[in-house]
Amino acid sequence: MPLIDPSVVDLSRAQFALTALYHFLFVPLTLGMTFLIAAMETVYVITGKEIYKEMTHFWAKLFGINFAIGVATGLTMEFEFGTNWSMYSHFVGDVFGTPLAIEGLMAFFMESTFIGLMFFGWNRLSRPAHLAVTYLTALGSNLSALWILIANGFMQNPQGAAFDPVTMRMQFNSFLNLVFSPDAQAKFVHTSIAGFVAGALFVMGVSSFYILRGVHKEFAARSFRMAALFGIVSSMAVVTLGDALGRLDYLVQPTKIAAIEGLWQDSNANSSAAASPWLLFALPNDATQSNVAEIGIPYVLTPLITHSESRVIPGLLTLEQQAGPRIDSGITAINALQQFGETHDPAALATFQQHEQDMGYGFLAQEFAPNQDLTQITPANHDAIIAQTEKATIPNVFVTFWAFRIMMYLGFYFVVLFAFAAYYSLRNELEKHPLVLKAALFSIPLPILACEFGWITAEAGRQPWSVYGWLPTFQAASSHPVGYMAFSLVGFALLYSCFIAAELYLMFKFGRLGPQHHEDHEPAGHAAPMFATGAADKSWQ
Amino acid sequence: MGKFFKLAGLAVVIALAIALAVVAGDYGPWYFAWLVGTTMIVLIAAAGAVLFDTQEPNSNGKV
Numbered sequence: 001m002p003l004i005d006p007s008v009v010d011l012s013r014a015q016f017a018l019t020a021l022y023h024f025l026f027v028p029l030t031l032g033m034t035f036l037i038a039a040m041e042t043v044y045v046i047t048g049k050e051i052y053k054e055m056t057h058f059w060a061k062l063f064g065i066n067f068a069i070g071v072a073t074g075l076t077m078e079f080e081f082g083t084n085w086s087m088y089s090h091f092v093g094d095v096f097g098t099p100l101a102i103e104g105l106m107a108f109f110m111e112s113t114f115i116g117l118m119f120f121g122w123n124r125l126s127r128p129a130h131l132a133v134t135y136l137t138a139l140g141s142n143l144s145a146l147w148i149l150i151a152n153g154f155m156q157n158p159q160g161a162a163f164d165p166v167t168m169r170m171q172f173n174s175f176l177n178l179v180f181s182p183d184a185q186a187k188f189v190h191t192s193i194a195g196f197v198a199g200a201l202f203v204m205g206v207s208s209f210y211i212l213r214g215v216h217k218e219f220a221a222r223s224f225r226m227a228a229l230f231g232i233v234s235s236m237a238v239v240t241l242g243d244a245l246g247r248l249d250y251l252v253q254p255t256k257i258a259a260i261e262g263l264w265q266d267s268n269a270n271s272s273a274a275a276s277p278w279l280l281f282a283l284p285n286d287a288t289q290s291n292v293a294e295i296g297i298p299y300v301l302t303p304l305i306t307h308s309e310s311r312v313i314p315g316l317l318t319l320e321q322q323a324g325p326r327i328d329s330g331i332t333a334i335n336a337l338q339q340f341g342e343t344h345d346p347a348a349l350a351t352f353q354q355h356e357q358d359m360g361y362g363f364l365a366q367e368f369a370p371n372q373d374l375t376q377i378t379p380a381n382h383d384a385i386i387a388q389t390e391k392a393t394i395p396n397v398f399v400t401f402w403a404f405r406i407m408m409y410l411g412f413y414f415v416v417l418f419a420f421a422a423y424y425s426l427r428n429e430l431e432k433h434p435l436v437l438k439a440a441l442f443s444i445p446l447p448i449l450a451c452e453f454g455w456i457t458a459e460a461g462r463q464p465w466s467v468y469g470w471l472p473t474f475q476a477a478s479s480h481p482v483g484y485m486a487f488s489l490v491g492f493a494l495l496y497s498c499f500i501a502a503e504l505y506l507m508f509k510f511g512r513l514g515p516q517h518h519e520d521h522e523p524a525g526h527a528a529p530m531f532a533t534g535a536a537d538k539s540w541q
Numbered sequence: 542m543g544k545f546f547k548l549a550g551l552a553v554v555i556a557l558a559i560a561l562a563v564v565a566g567d568y569g570p571w572y573f574a575w576l577v578g579t580t581m582i583v584l585i586a587a588a589g590a591v592l593f594d595t596q597e598p599n600s601n602g603k604v
Contacts, residue, residue, distance in 0.1 A: 043590045180569050185569055189571045196579075217604050221593070224604075
């Protein structure tokens with residue numbers, strides 16, 4: 001009987017995808033709104049104008065709703081690594097657990113502490129001290145993302161660890177390599193700035209609602225202006241950073257980049273590498289390993305991905321073939337490792353070390369070996385198993401291709417929207433262009449959607465690996481009964497749907513209410529602005 | 542004396558910022574880009590608000 005039930009693996013993946021996608025509905029707003037709120041408070045501290053304090057209060061209230069529910073959805077994911085992915089936790093727990101622990105101890109505690117001071121410290125802290133607290137809250141929320149993405153960076157491009165054949169797991173050899181992994185760095189910057197776009201469009205969209213209705217106009221116009229400028233720089237940065245991340249994937253995850261581009265043949269297969277088209281539209285068919293329809297722009301793909309004019313991008317079919325010898329070598333590695341575990345034979349250890357770099361491919365072949373046992377591979381079934389494993393080394397192309405394209409098209413849409421918004425705001429002509437205001441309002445969910453598709457691109461494109469090149473997803477799951485997994489999946493779906501309903505209800509409720517004028521609770525001795533020359537200006541009211 | 546300590550404090554902050562820039566620039570160029578970029582984004586947004594206030598007297602209530 002097979003050791004690993006594929007249904008359990010699929011259900012574990014579905015459950016993690018569900019919880020991660022739900023959680024990521026909240027994360028981008030948290031990442032982006034904190035810094036935008038900090039910018040608003042900065043203006044308040046510098047100018048002393050009460051309207052900026054009101055803006056800080058109002059947007060912080062909406063941020064608080066999002067933050068509270070977002071935290072609740074994130075907690076379960078850390079436990080899922082232990083419950084549903086115990087093999088993964090055993091294999092890379094020493095490495096993966098470290099950034100997660102640091103995230104809990106440093107970023108999460110920092111964020112939670114300062115968020116309390118941010119909300120309840122207005123009457124207890126001086127203005128500069130409160131501003132510092134707001135910046136520390138923003139920094140804490142982004143540091144939280146940083147440590148998660150360092151952990152994810154290890155899964156995409158394992159660095160800073162080596163496999164120990166005695167303990168049978170990966171162990172740290174360089175913390176600095178883990179933290180400064182190019183993949184982790186690029187992912188963090190791309191994700192964080194994508195959150196800035198989400199935060200900016202949220203503030204801009206809600207402000208548009210007020211302007212269209214003709215209420216809170218002074219408040220909304222200032223919020224819109226700040227969000228539009230915050231958003232235009234962020235959206236341009238996120239596109240540029242995405243391009244750089246693509247080049248990094250080309251260097252370290254060739255199967256992912258080929259799937260993203262729907263590239264079955266090498267980029268120089270039809271003419272020269274330089275002339276190969278970048279596909280605007282295609283329908284990749286994973287079964288036939290070809291694209292059904294293609295619309296592309298010639299001469300764009302190679303410079304876009306390789307940042308050169310002539311480097312060849314290997315196609316998925318080539319990458320499959322290249323995996324063949326590595327699978328054979330990996331099978332030798334796993335058999336030698338098994339022998340070393342049983343006999344501690346130095347010769348077996350030497351054989352393993354010779355093939356260690358291909359160990360992951362041996363694990364991958366286990367799925368297709370009789371009874372998932374590599375020792376049962378015979379000359380009669382060898383070629384069929386290698387062929388099956390070769391096909392399993394590439395991700396689902398249709399999903400990866402379209403997840404990336406939706407994210408990217410949305411990214412360019414945001415640049416255009418923010419450009420118009422910033423232009424009309426700077427000319428004080430927003431009311432003359434209700435189309436831009438309506439577009440901003442109805443685009444509020446789109447950056448969050450783009451972030452979701454970005455996550456799908458990164459994770460679906462990494463398949464079939466949990467840890468790229470080392471541990472297949474198939475080998476990473478726990479062995480639960482199918483019923484348990486189905487029950488918990490439905491439970492999570494219902495619970496998280498309640499969270500979403502609560503978030504939407506509260507956001508709509510407080511968003512419609514708009515800014516409520518607060519009484520001035522400034523403590524004695526802090527009535528004057530920090531840098532402003534005049535008294536606090538309340539003329540906007 | 543107070544001014545001296547203020548200047549000394551600022552000098553320490555500048556030295557730390559330069560050290561951070563050198564280390565981050567060498568080992569974590571993306572992290573460095575995030576630090577600089579985020580600061581720039583926040584400052585541009587803040588500058589937009591200040592500009593709004595200077596435009597306001599001439600805007601006749603237009604937004």
